Amino acid sequence: MLRRLHPALLDSCHRLLGPRPVYFIGSTRCDGTPHLCAATNVTAISSSPTLVTVALWPEWETRDNILRHRRLSISLATSDQVPAVMVAGHRYTGRPLPPQSDKFSAAGLTPLLTEPDYPAGVANCIAVLLCDVLKVLDDLGDHDVLVTRVRSAWADSTCFSQDLVLDVNRRNPLLQITGQRFAAAQPTT
Template sequence: MADSLDLAHRLLAPRIAYLIGTKDENGTANLIPVSNLTSVSTKPQQVAIAVLKQWRTYKNLLAAEGFTVTVPTIDQLDSVWKLGARYSKSRVVDPVEKLASCGLELDRGASPFGPVVPSGIGWLSCRVVARIDLNGDHGITVGEVEQVWFNPEYLTAEGKPKDSVHPLMQQTGNLFTTSADARVAVEYY
């Protein structure tokens, strides 16, 4: 039973592997995949992310005024995996080298809080409004959305899918998936 408890988080998968952009106190940008993210308010728009405390991004979030969130596509898996250098065991862990060699075009000027990936499904720029430590191995940061961009290749100006959208989703570890091609709409009551 104790072994099963250590794996309980796997029941909550798959989850989108979001790219979290931050800057350190010297302004050095970093971008990592994180699947522990959820909307926690719609008025105002707020999201919460949980980041492993031993990662550079966690340290950045302790001092940063904000962060970015990009939603990558399944086609960007190889690049996203490279960005998760500490997790994927990539040899390139220095943020500058990692961002230069990941294979994604980055926009470093769209948000003051960190880089975004314009070829993704869309991105958010969030100002930090709360930091929460529940004494676990992850720290929680809540950000209020200040900017949102919907990639017109995938989404309408209202954020609705134009066709089937295939975000990169992590099942567990190095196992990834995406959504099905079928879209189903149901009538409101």
């Protein structure tokens, strides 16, 4: 039975929209080296053209890297990549990691460089999108919303039908319930 939540819980209502898929967000640092973070605030908002929003904390290095270069990669994580997600999202998960660390190496991930001048995606993910930033909404809340257009995409062809429907019997996307609690997308039948 549904019940109205106490107003003090309204700032936690985003959890009611979960679990949410986990993504690795790739960016490029000032010195040209790849950078990575983990995020769940990613949503497709248009099919033609394909537009995707990514919401990031303004204090994160990833956000600054993306705004500097106006490009990012989005890689859909798998259920076996929880340890790598914990490293890539080290600030959120409370894992110690020295500043300017190579998160790809620290997380045991392989960069996937697919196009010049675009940030590396993550090899062995289910799919990778390369995106250009179209707009930044930085006055709505505690996250900045980046509206992006997908320039190109890669997918694990063994996991998708020809019309790009994922077969979760083959690979399970990682879902974040909250904090360090995760689940795997599973088939219902």
